Amino acid sequence: MNPHTISDDKIQAAVALLQAGETVAFPTETVYGLGADASNPLAVQKIFEIKGRPIYHPLIVHIAAASQLSVWAQSIPDDAWRLAAAFWPGPLTLILQRSSQVPNEVTGGQDTVGLRVPDHPVATSLLRAFGGGIAAPSANRFGQVSPTTAQHVHDKLGVMVGMILDGGPCHIGVESTIVSLVHGDAVLLRPGRLSVEAIEDTLNKKILLTQPISTKVRASGMLNSHYAPATPIEIQPADELWIRAHQLANLGYKVAVLNLSDHKKCASSAAITRFQMPLQADDYGRELYASLHRIDHANFDRILAEALPATPEWVAINDRVRRAAQGTTNETRILVRTENR
Structure with a gap:
């Protein structure tokens, strides 16, 4: 059953x-x-x-x-x-x-x-x-x-x-x-x-x-800031993701990294925990909110989300991650590549 x-x-x-x-x-x-x-x-x-x-x-x-x-x-x-x-x-x-x-x-x-x-x-x-x-x-x-x-x-x-x-x-x-x-x-x-x-x-x-x-029609989920975890999120391009992670770790932050691309040399450490996310958009969407809930329960200080592809199948996921990042504190940088608009 x-x-x-x-x-x-x-x-x-x-x-x-x-x-x-x-x-x-x-x-x-x-x-x-x-x-x-x-x-x-x-x-x-x-x-x-x-x-x-x-x-x-x-x-x-x-x-x-x-x-x-x-x-x-x-x-x-x-x-x-x-x-x-x-x-x-x-x-x-x-x-x-x-x-x-x-x-x-x-x-x-x-x-x-x-x-x-x-x-x-x-x-x-x-x-x-x-x-x-x-x-x-x-x-x-x-x-x-x-x-x-x-x-x-x-x-x-x-x-x-x-x-x-x-x-x-x-x-x-x-x-x-x-x-x-x-x-x-x-x-x-x-x-x-x-x-x-x-x-x-x-x-x-x-x-x-x-x-x-x-x-203009109002509907659910249209606010700029929405779907936000308690832990502040930054969106980072793949080539800056781990640089930023180590910057935050050196400042004493406990960092969760939502990793999409394959960074074999970038392993988890005492201050940085790597969450390898699915490569397919549907699978990523299924895991996204569950991952954010787990991170909130683990009392991280920051979430770094790797910038996602700009292809049509990623539109909804990009939308949710960006709105979640808008709910972070003012001190948090949000970096998103131009092609991911």
């Missing part, structure tokens, strides 16, 4: 909590979410209180199937149905015009709502049993590293959550791709595992990579 199989009794217990206006943390293929009944404003408010999340920062509503889109959205364009048919369940969030039943607490006061169908058996079972939408940002304190295991949720939120469903490690490990379809054009708001190229192939047209100023 899979140790992370969730019994029907636990699913029903989670449903009862949601119906009672409480919160439930549950796994998706991307990260663990902190869920509450999306139709219950008081329940949704608990998410903001637990996370310390600004009330203007909108949430994503998770639904069991694309057939529920019209419950939560209106004036749904054909492009939304095409993308839903192609990529749901999966790591894609669509921003659409909200329906009248969506509380302001979910949308941050906007007239739009984010919707997605997650691709995880526990999330699927929970959503089907619950029957409604579950508003669920990542199950962490606002702006911090997202959780990819149930233990991460327990460590950061603990008894503040009504229940934590343990579905094992998330198999993608970075948040969903977010695409807005509310003003005619398809606009990328946040990169994720699902690539721009795959979306464009499905829609048979280009999507915008920057929002027009006149149609």
Whole structure:
């Protein structure tokens, strides 16, 4: 038996909590979410209180199937149905015009709502049993590293959550791709595992990579500083990575190095610990947040992350590492090669 199989009794217990206006943390293929009944404003408010999340920062509503889109959205364009048919369940969030039943607490006061169908058996079972939408940002304190295991949720939120469903490690490990379809054009708001190229192939047209100023939409994970560990991060080009590591070590810092390229002569030492990261983008994304959680628990003083490739498959990972680095202290240098913009 899979140790992370969730019994029907636990699913029903989670449903009862949601119906009672409480919160439930549950796994998706991307990260663990902190869920509450999306139709219950008081329940949704608990998410903001637990996370310390600004009330203007909108949430994503998770639904069991694309057939529920019209419950939560209106004036749904054909492009939304095409993308839903192609990529749901999966790591894609669509921003659409909200329906009248969506509380302001979910949308941050906007007239739009984010919707997605997650691709995880526990999330699927929970959503089907619950029957409604579950508003669920990542199950962490606002702006911090997202959780990819149930233990991460327990460590950061603990008894503040009504229940934590343990579905094992998330198999993608970075948040969903977010695409807005509310003003005619398809606009990328946040990169994720699902690539721009795959979306464009499905829609048979280009999507915008920057929002027009006149149609600005707020969505989850768009702040400059986000996904940040407690340990400050610097991003360094490969040829400067170990020079900087030894500079910090000589100053008395305990340094963790997220190493991508093969530096055979650069071994760990008493002050420098090397974390060899996967060479493939999907594997790196799966390991990134788990590595940052481990480093925080080990009380390092600095994280040095090797600058990542600038190829399309690394776009989402580059985005998360850069935003995490923006959360470091002012004294920390952030060096990123021009070609990695």
